[in-house]
Amino acid sequence: MYDKKTYRIGIDARLAGQRHAGIGRYSENLIKNLIEISSEKNNKTAVKFILFFFDMEQAKEVLGDFFENENVEIVITSIKHYGFREQIILPKIYKKAKLDLLYVPHWNVPFLYEGKLILTIHDLLWYEQKGTQATTLKPWLYFIKYLAHKYVSRKAVQRALLIFVPTETVKETVTHYYPFAKNKIIVSKEGIAPDYQITLKQKIEIKQRIKKQLIYTGSLYPHKNLEIVIKSLSKIPKYKLLIISSRNIFIDQIKTLISNYKVKKQVVFLGYVPDKKLIELYQESMALVQPSLSEGFGLTGIEAMASHLPVLASDIKVFREIYQDAAFFFNPKSSEDFVNSLENLELANRKKTIERGLKIASQYSFEKMAKEIWSEFLKQL
Numbered sequence: 001m002y003d004k005k006t007y008r009i010g011i012d013a014r015l016a017g018q019r020h021a022g023i024g025r026y027s028e029n030l031i032k033n034l035i036e037i038s039s040e041k042n043n044k045t046a047v048k049f050i051l052f053f054f055d056m057e058q059a060k061e062v063l064g065d066f067f068e069n070e071n072v073e074i075v076i077t078s079i080k081h082y083g084f085r086e087q088i089i090l091p092k093i094y095k096k097a098k099l100d101l102l103y104v105p106h107w108n109v110p111f112l113y114e115g116k117l118i119l120t121i122h123d124l125l126w127y128e129q130k131g132t133q134a135t136t137l138k139p140w141l142y143f144i145k146y147l148a149h150k151y152v153s154r155k156a157v158q159r160a161l162l163i164f165v166p167t168e169t170v171k172e173t174v175t176h177y178y179p180f181a182k183n184k185i186i187v188s189k190e191g192i193a194p195d196y197q198i199t200l201k202q203k204i205e206i207k208q209r210i211k212k213q214l215i216y217t218g219s220l221y222p223h224k225n226l227e228i229v230i231k232s233l234s235k236i237p238k239y240k241l242l243i244i245s246s247r248n249i250f251i252d253q254i255k256t257l258i259s260n261y262k263v264k265k266q267v268v269f270l271g272y273v274p275d276k277k278l279i280e281l282y283q284e285s286m287a288l289v290q291p292s293l294s295e296g297f298g299l300t301g302i303e304a305m306a307s308h309l310p311v312l313a314s315d316i317k318v319f320r321e322i323y324q325d326a327a328f329f330f331n332p333k334s335s336e337d338f339v340n341s342l343e344n345l346e347l348a349n350r351k352k353t354i355e356r357g358l359k360i361a362s363q364y365s366f367e368k369m370a371k372e373i374w375s376e377f378l379k380q381l
Contacts (some may be wrong), residue, residue, distance in 0.1 A: 006046040007381045014054045014081055015106060017062045018272070021219055021246065022299055023122060026106045026190060028062045033370030035066045045378055050097045054079045070169030081108050082145070084322050087152070088112070101380055103373075107117050109156035110220040116380060119156055120164040120188075124173050125223065157181050161380050164188045164215040164373060167320040188373060191366030194277040196306040199283075200361055204308060204354055212340075213240045214312070215287045217278070217300045220250040225291040225314065230254070231261040234343065241289075242281065246272035280309040287345055289330050290314060298322040302364050304306040305357030311352070312341050326356040 011034075016027035031051065038047045050073045053059040059074050060067055079085045079095050091112040094102060104119045105310075157163065157178045163185045165171045175182045187207045192200070218224055226243075233241060241263075243254070251269075258267050273281065282288065288304035290313040298319055305326060313319040314332035330341035345353070 006048050008048050008050055008098060009377060009381075010052065010094060010100070010102040011049040012104045012106075013051045013059075013062060014077065014079070016053070017058055019058070019246065022297070023106060024257070025299065026120075029191060029193060029360065029366035030370055030373065031062065032066055033367050034063070034374055035063075035069055035071055037370060037374050038071050039069065045381065047071060047161070048073055050075060050099060052093070052097075054078055054080075055171045061202055071077065071358070075275055081106070082149075086110060101377060103377070104156070106167070107153040107156050109152070109159070111152055111155040113159075116378070117156070117160050117235075118164070118380065119160050120166075121157075121296075122166060122176055123170055123294065124153075124177060125294060125296075139349075152355060154178070160184065162186060164376075166190050167318055167321055169321050170296050173254045186372075188369050189364055190299055190302075191364045191369050192303050192306050192361060193275060193366070195279060196303045196361075197365075198323060199279055199308065200306040200358060202308075204351060204358075206350055206354075207284065210237045210286055211240075211284050212288050213242055214287055215242045215244065215281060215285050215304075215309075216222065216289050216291075217244045217304075218290075219247050220245055220254050222250065223252075223293050225293045226254060227257050228291045228332060228335055228338055229289050230257050230261055230263060232338045232342075233266045235335065235339050239266065239286070239342075241267050242270055243267065244270045244273050244278065244281075279307045282309040285309060287312045287328075287342070290319065291315065291326075291330075291338070292319075293332055295319065301327065302361050305354075306361035308343055308354045308358070310353045310357060312338070312345065322360075324360060326353075326360040 011031060013031060015023045016031060017024045035049060049071055052075050055078060056076060064198055066072060068260060075097060079090055086108065087110045091110045094113055101116045107121055109117060109119060149282055163181060165174060166189060167185055168187055171185050171187055174185060216226060216229065220226060229241060258264050282304055287310045288301060290301050290311060292314055295318050301323060303314060304311055311323060311327040313323055313327040313329055315329040328341045328345045331337040
């Protein structure tokens with residue numbers, strides 16, 4: 001028997017989908033899995049998901065086959081994230097929706113919203129990597145936004161009933177800045193999308209000729225530390241670097257670095273690449289490079305491992321937590337160490353390296369993550 005009441009769970013989906021990189025992938029897969037879980041016959045709690053999308057195109061793209069699901073109500077809110085209208089207008093939209101619970105997959109919660117709230121904090125990058133070098137904004141505007149961010153994120157942490165984080169490393173960081181939130185933080189590991197789940201289960205086939213190419217997938221923000229890879233290219237002239245990024249912010253700075261280090265012929269910009277094509281590129285390349293100085297998880301590395309691609313990762317705490325013994329680590333501030341790490345990968349048994357990666361990747365599932373989050377949702381209704 002269903003409960004008499006149908007509970008209304010709101011989800012801020014404005015950052016869902018491919019156009020929003022890591023958070024977009026996380027949100028999309030969480031939403032789909034939550035809808036599926038709530039539709040199961042043995043589910044005894046009636047739920048209607050109120051999904052707040054930026055536009056209908058995004059809603060259709062994210063939901064796919066779930067677009068006309070009976071447990072879904074779509075609300076279009078063409079309000080950009082991190083802006084003034086988000087703080088002032090969005091609370092009124094949430095209130096009108098008569099929500100029993102609101103879930104936001106980020107820290108950008110309107111400080112005027114007073115209902116029950118659960119959120120996910122993927123990282124606290126603004127605390128870890130701050131300064132005018134981390135933005136394209138004018139200094140005065142950056143510092144205004146920085147102070148606003150600190151205020152909004154602190155209010156969100158204070159008011160949230162629960163806070164999901166992807167790693168123990170992020171839990172430590174959040175607890176460091178917000179000690180009062182320690183007892184409401186839950187570590188919920190992220191997962192890999194369906195296409196990667198398929199390759200994860202395929203038989204390992206080592207190609208005779210792996211191309212002398214490295215792949216970088218992600219945004220081009222300074223903390224991603226792509227400069228160390230670009231700087232290293234002159235020491236490995238036979239290699240090419242494929243840069244896959246759906247965002248153009250900071251691309252001019254990256255192109256300047258490429259020019260300064262005189263490695264233009266070794267770098268190829270591919271923009272956005274769909275998952276199936278990306279998997280093909282992964283399977284013909286030497287390695288994925290992840291030179292970040294700060295991360296909350298390491299999703300692209302897990303996806304690469306699931307695609308049978310070794311990973312070269314910066315030696316930072318979160319990557320050690322996620323990748324364990326499956327990656328080749330290097331000092332993110334040393335091009336020499338990066339080259340040495342690549343040489344170690346070349347000399348290693350590739351099949352065994354891939355097997356270690358597959359073992360790690362198999363631990364991560366969006367379905368499992370969604371079940372954990374669904375369970376906590378029900379406790380708060």
